[in-house]
Amino acid sequence: MIHWASFSDFIAMGGYGFYVWSSFGATVLIMAIEPIIAARNQRTTIARLKRQLRAESQADSRADYRNSSQ
Amino acid sequence: MKDRFNLYRFASPAVFYPLAGALIPYFAAVAVVFGLAGLWLGMLVAPTDFQQGEGYRIIFIHVPASWMSMFIYLVMAFWAAIGLAFNTRLSGMMAQALAPTGALMAFLSLLTGALWGKPMWGAWWVWDARLTSELILLFLYIGYMALTAAIDDARRADKAGALLLLVGVVNIPIIYFSVKWWNTLHQGSSINLAKSSMATTMLWGMLLMAMCFWMYSIAVAFMRVRTIMLERERNTEWVKNLLVGGEK
16 A cells, blocks of 8 residues: 555655655645744734723723813 | 524624634644645555656645645635625635735745756746746735735725736636646646546545645635734724633
């Protein structure tokens, strides 16, 4: 069932090892990094929006306080 | 009572955001399963190619990446048309979420193509119809991302981007049929409906890898569309409730 006689045959890829493994390496790298970046963007976006929301609500309550004391 | 199942409900970001979030792990898991099966068939079981030796195994990522680069563009153009016709909020977000993945697929297609072309043709690159039109596709993706990023107003950015996408869609049939229309160095398609020129294990390995790339693209596009939704809808009640509710 398995096509290769040995592990070193598999690595050598009949002399095309550099081309085949560079292709697969680049693909694996990109497919690992892209979701990591997307997840990080999601986390930082949520954190920033939360900060903004807190800042807004504090500003609102200060404005309420000023309005009420006038 | 109007609580019957309604597909349009999912066009609302407030509904789509949690749905996409729930679906991401499933798409990711299915992508891993397809990927492992495809790699096992393609890299361990499939026989040597009688012309290209073991070098042909680049096909197991080159063809799926190329297919996805064209397919993602078509999906973006579809959303562009929907957005222009019905002025829906979700369509522009979908197109923007897909663009980086499409660009990466086009890049992978070109890179693996160069790594395949060098040993088989003796050149990393030739200005052949197939290669050149795929390079134009990469530029279209980059152009779309640059254009939408340069316009501050999200709705106007969507409209301008949609126009670019719809004009650029002419490039997709050119890529696809380039090997028929012109004499190119690039080999013809390995699959046709009448007879496939590939061994069964090769064919299945390639199809499984294509499914893996497809599921991967959906998962990562869903991740990105959620971020875009939060950003664009930050002043709406549903996003505020989500943030107060402790969304991580």
